[in-house]
Amino acid sequence: DAGVTQSPTHLIKTRGQQVTLRCSPKSGHDTVSWYQQALGQGPQFIFQYYEEEERQRGNFPDRFSGHQFPNYSSELNVNALLLGDSALYLCASSGGEPAYEQYFGPGTRLTVT
Amino acid sequence: AQSVTQLDSHVSVSEGTPVLLRCNYSSSYSPSLFWYVQHPNKGLQLLLKYTSAATLVKGINGFEAEFKKSETSFHLTKPSAHMSDAAEYFCVVSVGGSQGNLIFGKGTKLSVKP
Numbered sequence: 001d002a003g004v005t006q007s008p009t010h011l012i013k014t015r016g017q018q019v020t021l022r023c024s025p026k027s028g029h030d031t032v033s034w035y036q037q038a039l040g041q042g043p044q045f046i047f048q049y050y051e052e053e054e055r056q057r058g059n060f061p062d063r064f065s066g067h068q069f070p071n072y073s074s075e076l077n078v079n080a081l082l083l084g085d086s087a088l089y090l091c092a093s094s095g096g097e098p099a100y101e102q103y104f105g106p107g108t109r110l111t112v113t
Numbered sequence: 114a115q116s117v118t119q120l121d122s123h124v125s126v127s128e129g130t131p132v133l134l135r136c137n138y139s140s141s142y143s144p145s146l147f148w149y150v151q152h153p154n155k156g157l158q159l160l161l162k163y164t165s166a167a168t169l170v171k172g173i174n175g176f177e178a179e180f181k182k183s184e185t186s187f188h189l190t191k192p193s194a195h196m197s198d199a200a201e202y203f204c205v206v207s208v209g210g211s212q213g214n215l216i217f218g219k220g221t222k223l224s225v226k227p
Contacts, residue, residue: 004156033214042203042217043157056214090157092215102215104149104157 002027004093004105012111013081021076021108025093031055032074033102034066037088049074050095078110086112115140117187117204119218127226132191134221136204139185145207146187147215148178152200160202163187174198199225 005024013019025032031050035043045058049068063079072093078085088109092102120135138144148160161172168180178189187204204218 035215035217040220042219043215045214045216048214058214092157101159101162103159106154106156 004091004103006089006091006105006108008108009106010109010111012113014113015081015083017081018077018079019081019110021078021089021091021110022073023076023091023093023105024073025091025095026103028095029093029103030072030095031093032068032072033092033094034074034076035090035092036060037090037107039087043090046076081112083112086110115144115206115208115216117146117206117216117218119202119204119221121221122219123222123224125224125226126194128196129193132189132194132198132223134189134202134204134223136187136189136218137185138187138204138206140206146178146180147205147207148172148176148187148189149203149205149217150200151203151220157203160189194223194225196225196227199223 004026007022033048034046037043046060047057048055052068065077068074088107090107091105094102116139118137143165146163149157150160151157160176161170163170163180170178176191180187201220201222203220205215208214
């Protein structure tokens with residue numbers, strides 16, 4: 001059983017560009033959450049998707065948007081990239097048993113130059 | 114508002130000695146609390162969880178944590194450290210019920226000396 005998978009592993013972008021990160025949840029999970037982990041910090045919640053809709057959102061600007069597909073996979077989009085968006089982006093899935101456990105993927109390392 | 118504070122940014126122990134990683138929480142209602150571990154270049158792994166059942170929680174790899182409401186603490190312990198325990202540890206509180214978003218502490222880096 002594959003766990004949470006994310007692609008790509010690493011990404012380098014230039015300021016002002018747009019980026020899309022992808023996540024496939026663990027089998028049996030229907031909820032996907034995204035987190036941003038800056039260097040030396042704990043992850044910060046960006047948003048959560050359930051039934052193809054954004055269910056909760058953290059304190060992130062509208063430049064951060066997402067989508068969930070019918071197969072429960074998800075995308076995180078970031079527009080107008082800033083240097084400060086450089087971070088490890090983590091995807092977590094949940095909804096299996098027990099429902100509250102979130103399983104994390106290995107992350108996508110985004111570098112903005 | 115919910116929050117967690119990890120009291121030590123770095124803890125260093127010798128192999129075979131006890132581990133104590135300290136965490137205090139703030140919550141307006143009964144919280145769900147977790148400890149996650151992050152090894153270099155790997156994803157976050159759940160060590161253990163407290164969800165209003167037994168106050169002493171046992172996790173994987175010999176780790177335990179005790180929920181103390183009077184002290185608003187949820188410290189992580191292990192009787193004997195192993196070299197493979199060297200990693201970053203995060204204390205986490207869940208907001209908004211069973212599938213709420215997670216609020217992470219800033220992390221404690223555990224070093225284990227041979």
